[in-house]
Amino acid sequence: MSSEHYDRNWLTKRDIYRKPEELYLTRYVIFRCKWFGMYVHKFWISDYDVPHDHPFNFISIPLTVGYREHLADGTSIWRRIFSPKFRTAEEFHWVELKNGPAWTFFMHFRKRREWGFLTADGWVDNDTYTAMLEESAKGEKDEVLSIRRNGIQKRPGQGMARVAN
Numbered sequence: 485m486s487s488e489h490y491d492r493n494w495l496t497k498r499d500i501y502r503k504p505e506e507l508y509l510t511r512y513v514i515f516r517c518k519w520f521g522m523y524v525h526k527f528w529i530s531d532y533d534v535p536h537d538h539p540f541n542f543i544s545i546p547l548t549v550g551y552r553e554h555l556a557d558g559t560s561i562w563r564r565i566f567s568p569k570f571r572t573a574e575e576f577h578w579v580e581l582k583n584g585p586a587w588t589f590f591m592h593f594r595k596r597r598e599w600g601f602l603t604a605d606g607w608v609d610n611d612t613y614t615a616m617l618e619e620s621a622k623g624e625k626d627e628v629l630s631i632r633r634n635g636i637q638k639r640p641g642q643g644m645a646r647v648a649n
Contacts (some may be wrong), residue, residue, distance in 0.1 A: 493517060502529075523590045527551070527581055535576035535602040536610075542592040543570050549587075552580040556602055576602045 496513040507528045514522040524547070535556040545568045553569075554560045556576035563569060571577065573596050579586075600609040608616075 502532075519594050521592050525588045525590050527579060527586045527588070530580045531578040532601070533578055533580070535578050537576050537599050537602070537607075538571070538573050538592070539595045539597050539599040540592040541570070541572050541596070542590060543568055545569075545589040547587040547589055549581075549583040549585075551586045551588075552582055554578050554580060573597055573599070 494513060494515045498511045498513070499507055500509040500511060502508045509528065510526040512524040512526075514524065516522070533554070535554070544563075546563050546565050548565060550562060550564045550567075552560050553563050554577060560580075598609050600607050601613045603613075
């Protein structure tokens with residue numbers, strides 16, 4: 485997912501694709517500035533099943549259907565409609581959709597850091613992670629990075645190994 489550019493900082497819509505044919509998220513900008521941003525998100529598909537962090541602290545509130553949020557410690561929580569959640573930039577998670585697209589209200593605070601993914605080999609920044617996915621011959625993320633998937637770890641050129649959660 486590429487860095488964001490908007491022609492203006494309010495009432496803007498942006499579709500975010502993981503791949504050219506794979507719509508991931510539609511972001512409706514309510515307002516954004518250097519101190520905070522307010523958005524409505526429509527998740528079309530689940531996040532990659534690899535925990536990621538964020539560049540800022542944020543609040544997310546499901547507006548429809550809810551979603552399952554998986555945490556880096558292996559636990560998961562069903563986020564019900566209208567149940568707000570505050571997270572710090574350093575907290576890792578990934579979102580799994582269970583009942584089709586999900587709408588959320590999302591508010592973030594001032595940018596504090598770069599963001600990325602928590603792989604079995606450690607933290608990888610978003611641009612590097614995305615580039616590695618794109619370099620993969622079949623686009624299969626398991627072949628590019630060591631990641632967690634259902635407690636199984638697969639490294640390029642190696643077999644499977646059980647990973648403790």
